[in-house]
Amino acid sequence: MKINFKSVGSLIFILLFLTTALFPQEKSAIKVGSKKFTENVLLGEIITQLITSQDQKVEYIKELGGTRILWNALLNEEIDIYPDYTGTIIKEILVNKNANKDNLKNKLAELNIGIIGPLGFNNTYAIGMKQGLAEKLAIEKISDLKNHPSLALGFTNEFMDRADGWPGLQRKYQLPQTNVTGLDHDLAYKGLASGSIDAIDLYSTDAEIEYYNLKVLKDDLHYFPDYKAVILYRKELEKTYPGIIKKLQILGNSIPEETMIKMNSEVKINKKPESLVASNFLNRKFSIESSYQPSKFLSRLWHNTKQHLFLVLISLTAAILFSIPLGIIAFKNKKIGGLILGVTGIIQTIPSLALLVFMIPLLGIGSYPAISALFLYSLLPIVRNTHSGLCEIPNSIRESAIVLGLSPSLILKKIELPLASRSILAGIKTSAVINVGTATLGALIGAGGYGQPILTGIRLDDIALILEGAIPAALLALLVQWIFDLSEKLIIPKGL
Amino acid sequence: MSISFQNVTKSFNDTTALKNFSFEFKKGQTSVLIGSSGCGKSTLLRLVVGLIKHDSGTILIDNRAPVKSNLSFLRKKIGYVIQEGGLFPHLTTKENVSLMAGYTGWDETKINKRISELISLTKFPKDLLDRYPSELSGGQKQRVSLMRALMLDPEFLLLDEPLGSLDPLIRYDLQEDLKDIFERLRKTVILVTHDLHEAVFFADEIILMKEGSIVQKGNINEFLKSPSDPFVTKFINAQRSEINFNNEN
Numbered sequence A: 001m002k003i004n005f006k007s008v009g010s011l012i013f014i015l016l017f018l019t020t021a022l023f024p025q026e027k028s029a030i031k032v033g034s035k036k037f038t039e040n041v042l043l044g045e046i047i048t049q050l051i052t053s054q055d056q057k058v059e060y061i062k063e064l065g066g067t068r069i070l071w072n073a074l075l076n077e078e079i080d081i082y083p084d085y086t087g088t089i090i091k092e093i094l095v096n097k098n099a100n101k102d103n104l105k106n107k108l109a110e111l112n113i114g115i116i117g118p119l120g121f122n123n124t125y126a127i128g129m130k131q132g133l134a135e136k137l138a139i140e141k142i143s144d145l146k147n148h149p150s151l152a153l154g155f156t157n158e159f160m161d162r163a164d165g166w167p168g169l170q171r172k173y174q175l176p177q178t179n180v181t182g183l184d185h186d187l188a189y190k191g192l193a194s195g196s197i198d199a200i201d202l203y204s205t206d207a208e209i210e211y212y213n214l215k216v217l218k219d220d221l222h223y224f225p226d227y228k229a230v231i232l233y234r235k236e237l238e239k240t241y242p243g244i245i246k247k248l249q250i251l252g253n254s255i256p257e258e259t260m261i262k263m264n265s266e267v268k269i270n271k272k273p274e275s276l277v278a279s280n281f282l283n284r285k286f287s288i289e290s291s292y293q294p295s296k297f298l299s300r301l302w303h304n305t306k307q308h309l310f311l312v313l314i315s316l317t318a319a320i321l322f323s324i325p326l327g328i329i330a331f332k333n334k335k336i337g338g339l340i341l342g343v344t345g346i347i348q349t350i351p352s353l354a355l356l357v358f359m360i361p362l363l364g365i366g367s368y369p370a371i372s373a374l375f376l377y378s379l380l381p382i383v384r385n386t387h388s389g390l391c392e393i394p395n396s397i398r399e400s401a402i403v404l405g406l407s408p409s410l411i412l413k414k415i416e417l418p419l420a421s422r423s424i425l426a427g428i429k430t431s432a433v434i435n436v437g438t439a440t441l442g443a444l445i446g447a448g449g450y451g452q453p454i455l456t457g458i459r460l461d462d463i464a465l466i467l468e469g470a471i472p473a474a475l476l477a478l479l480v481q482w483i484f485d486l487s488e489k490l491i492i493p494k495g496l
Numbered sequence B: 001m002s003i004s005f006q007n008v009t010k011s012f013n014d015t016t017a018l019k020n021f022s023f024e025f026k027k028g029q030t031s032v033l034i035g036s037s038g039c040g041k042s043t044l045l046r047l048v049v050g051l052i053k054h055d056s057g058t059i060l061i062d063n064r065a066p067v068k069s070n071l072s073f074l075r076k077k078i079g080y081v082i083q084e085g086g087l088f089p090h091l092t093t094k095e096n097v098s099l100m101a102g103y104t105g106w107d108e109t110k111i112n113k114r115i116s117e118l119i120s121l122t123k124f125p126k127d128l129l130d131r132y133p134s135e136l137s138g139g140q141k142q143r144v145s146l147m148r149a150l151m152l153d154p155e156f157l158l159l160d161e162p163l164g165s166l167d168p169l170i171r172y173d174l175q176e177d178l179k180d181i182f183e184r185l186r187k188t189v190i191l192v193t194h195d196l197h198e199a200v201f202f203a204d205e206i207i208l209m210k211e212g213s214i215v216q217k218g219n220i221n222e223f224l225k226s227p228s229d230p231f232v233t234k235f236i237n238a239q240r241s242e243i244n245f246n247n248e249n
Helices: A002-022 A038-052 A067-075 A086-093 A104-110 A131-137 A142-147 A157-161 A166-173 A185-194 A242-251 A257-268 A274-286 A297-332 A334-349 A352-363 A367-391 A395-404 A408-445 A451-460 A463-491 B041-048 B071-075 B093-104 B108-122 B138-150 B168-185 B196-202 B220-225 B230-238 B240-247
Strands: A030-035 A058-065 A081-085 A113-116 A125-130 A153-156 A180-183 A199-203 A214-217 A229-234 B003-012 B015-025 B030-034 B056-061 B078-082 B156-160 B188-193 B205-210 B213-218
Touching (some): A030 A038, A038 A058, A038 A081, A038 A229, A038 A242, A038 A257, A038 A274, A038 A451, A058 A408, A067 A086, A067 A352, A081 A086, A086 A104, A086 A229, A104 A113, A125 A131, A125 A185, A142 A166, A142 A214, A153 A157, A157 A166, A157 A180, A185 A199, A185 A451, A199 A214, A297 A334, A297 A408, A297 A451, A297 A463, A334 A367, A352 A367, A367 A408, A395 A408, A408 A463, B003 B041, B015 B041, B015 B056, B030 B041, B030 B196, B041 B188, B108 B138, B108 B168, B138 B168, B168 B196, B188 B196, B205 B220, B213 B220, B220 B230, B230 B240
Parallel strands (some): A030 A058, A030 A081, A153 A199, B030 B188, B030 B205, B156 B188
Antiparallel strands (some): A081 A229, A125 A199, A125 A214
């Protein structure tokens, strides 16, 4: 029995050791972020490689999320640089500050944000539909949509909510459509191709416009502003990394619209990695030999595994350390117990995606909000199993211990916890398996892990890439299960 | 060195388990509480060991009223054996028996010496000391439970239906051995049973209980000759065939 508690202790120690050994904290790296769509990822890649060429350490957190997440991450100093678009900044980010294209630089400077660019192309929003359908319904411009109220529209989730998105568009053009769905931009093209959606929002530099031979409807009432690509950065970098900011200026007016569409097409249609396309661009345009090396499968896998384990190990260890005492308190005190079980139960009912997003305003982006969400998610199974494991101990055994004269703390340590160990361990196992699966969602808020290739795979419509995240995640869940099955033999007392 | 009850009342919700109960369990004597289920006999033992609290009256153990501050001290003077044994399933026989001694500061030599004494006293096979309760028979489990109760050499031994769940042959063997142990140790013993044969076999004094009160106390001959209440005769007649061996030849 003495061995059992030592082995629990050493298990936790090993978990903590692995965590710190595997994941040394990186410091003094410039952090570049990007939004979730290919063009922005490409621009982020170009920025990253340009900085790397200056022998400066850089960390690229790609596909971090939508505009709000990136902007807040920049303000909160969680990232230093990311690419955005003038229209988005004016209409969405600075909408309450009377910003326009002339005073944009000053308005941003008030927030300690610097701007580089425009980079040369205008990627405005547009509404597109299949050529055939447009001809059949005689739709040339957005105004023409008014005559076809039954058309099914599919817009990106961001477009659905943005000040310069669907609500404004609908008002401006008095559009009658009610069948409007929010969905992922890359899936929208597929929906359009399959005919389940009639019109979608486009980025005018999307490679798919040509590929799917789409009709871009004329913005006849000039609703959409210019969306000229720019680079936003924290102004502090002008002091800390003046050379880097100066170097990034060369990107100004360096990417014409055709070039951007071509690069988008290289990635989306020809399936080339963004890093390669970015590297070719820098090489061609500025003769900069960038550090691009095709990432090898194994090194990607190892990188993702490290990040995934980091999320799982820390959140699970913390959950174990926290939940077992909570389960004990719940067992000892019925009133508090009801509260504890109730609260942890309610947390469990929050959809995991929502819980992750709730964490962003509190903890920003990256691993820590993901770890916190995973931690909260892991509580219930352990708390509940600790509580029920203790409740199931026969009264005769507990009373025998009392009458022998053992103190309550000795009874807990020597009798109750060992007897409840099977149930507690089963709870930890459940938590661990759920945790491994849920951690794939961490990529949505910049935590990386096996969710990253899944996310990129969905964006690039690349099944192999999706499997690169999904299969290891499933294998890790099985491995975790196996490790716990094995540790049952060590931890659970023999006589049980 | 006695346990005394003075006007003790204990109720559970609407049921009265003990009603103004007064009795003194005398030193060195084996008292057997007998009665039908629910007559309050187990409640009495649970009051002595402090698992439950009485509503009114006085309980004195060794002239001390059990209160929170002296409960653990008093419990070390009491050995308690229950029907299901109450053994800790994750501990071996030896660990079950020596658990409390270890926390009382006994060293390994003292513990081993005491265990040797106890296995010869209870006739427990020495080579089974490393077995877990699940690997023992019912009779062996009760012998372990008895060893555990006797480990610290308590002054009082309380047994709540200790033979209740054993089959007849094993029960017979253990009965013989228990009686022998009681006689050798001369501890103050309170044994609870519903079996009249067992009561007669062990008791220096039998206490027949009904609905939380004593109906009659004394030895079996007094019960037979001058029953204090029709219930006494009825209770005896219900189990009569079993006591013919002892009293009618």
